[in-house]
Amino acid sequence: MSLHNIRVVLVNTSHPGNIGGAARAMKNMGLSRLVLVDPQDFPSPEADARASGATDILENARVVGCLEDALVGCRLAFGTSARDRRIPWPLLDPRECASVAYDEVAKGGEVALVFGREYAGLTNEELQRCQFHVHIPSDPEFSSLNLASAVQVLGYEARMAWLQQQGASDRPQKSQGDERGEEGLERVTSDELERYFRHLEQTLVDIGFLDPQHPRHLMSRLRRLYGRCAIDRVEMNILRGILTETQKAARGEPHKRRKD
Amino acid sequence: MSLHNIRVVLVNTSHPGNIGGAARAMKNMGLSRLVLVDPQDFPSPEADARASGATDILENARVVGCLEDALVGCRLAFGTSARDRRIPWPLLDPRECASVAYDEVAKGGEVALVFGREYAGLTNEELQRCQFHVHIPSDPEFSSLNLASAVQVLGYEARMAWLQQQGASDRPQKSQGDERGEEGLERVTSDELERYFRHLEQTLVDIGFLDPQHPRHLMSRLRRLYGRCAIDRVEMNILRGILTETQKAARGEPHKRRKD
Structure with a gap:
């Protein structure tokens, strides 16, 4: 697995400082691929400042117009979400998310971690483009994390999953959760x-x-x-x-x- | 266990924005007790702004002159640290830290998570006042996390440990392998x-x-x-x-x- 197969997608971010903070959190955790969907202010000196040296991630960030374009080539997308939506969706915590993402990346696939707007999150339509929803278990009374902090938590769990696997790399490959038998075909994007x-x-x-x-x-x-x-x-x-x-x-x- | 028995100690913080960001991360994760050791600029409108509503934590923050004062009443202190120090110390990752902290808090004790200066971290003397060191597993090439992000990661692991102990009572029961979300419908026969x-x-x-x-x-x-x-x-x-x-x-x- 390479952590580079995990892309971070920020949708319609308002504050460029948060884009910079997210880039720094990514680089700290060894993630490198940032995709910005319709950012409100980018590039920006504020993003550079908060990136604190992770400017390569900002310079290489891909800017696209809609979430669909951001997800091209991904086999799985994980949308961060508050808890209650009208249509319940497969809901993971960050650790479960990292585990499912890892399984896919280990097979060579690309996955996306998708983060919504600072105040309004992802729309239901955007959430429904994701196969899984991820909820960071926060205090229900004060549940909204800063965007860069949310990227930090999911990036941290991705890195922990990767490190655990590195530690277990001398063990034979296991394809747990792959219920398709021995054919080993890849899931579609x-x-x-x-x-x-x-x-x-x-x-x-x-x-x-x-x-x-x-x-x-x-x-x-x-x-x-x-x-x-x-x-x-x-x-x-x-x-x-x-x-x-x-x-x-x-x-x-x-x-x-x-x-x- | 109460998460309120975990205090967050920030040592000699330069940027008030980071104090605010740390307060927000704490409140998101259900932590409430903030202790500031010799902060360079506090209180500050910038701290309030970044706290994004976690102003109660800033208002109740205790300001002290040295780490020793901050740790009064604590049974265990965990100092965040880069990896290699001249004096090897019990070194935990954030998950192990949460587990050890949880064991102590479950017995009614208080513990402290201690975070150093933005650029220089904790001094060796300060680190030696902590029973354990905690290292957030970051990319060695780009290892320095934003202060509020570091508080977020340790706070997140503390909350995960607490939730696990609660028996995940905060979450609706879901049967394993049920990826359908929380609707709770049974699969057909x-x-x-x-x-x-x-x-x-x-x-x-x-x-x-x-x-x-x-x-x-x-x-x-x-x-x-x-x-x-x-x-x-x-x-x-x-x-x-x-x-x-x-x-x-x-x-x-x-x-x-x-x-x-």
């Missing part, structure tokens, strides 16, 4: 999953199962279901193939003809 | 899953995706995929509903009519 969800949504509209005027929580529930399945590429091809055939059926194309 | 697979198989035949004469491994792969998803009842109803609508589409029923 976030962007492939997003394309699947778009295809699924359109298909559900085509067959009349999803009413675009009243979508309710249908897509959220399906996102949560498929998000936790660790779908590999062969499975994704099957699922996409089913959708394509379903759409043809909805258009009234008899399938006998499709076999010609 | 094997026979419900079997009925789903039969329905799925028939639907795939209906839309022409599965050739009953040459099924190959299609259903095996789908069984493995959905079998590992721990599908709950609400999700199963959605999946079954999608199949039913797909079958109607395959029969050529326009879905507008189905809504009448």
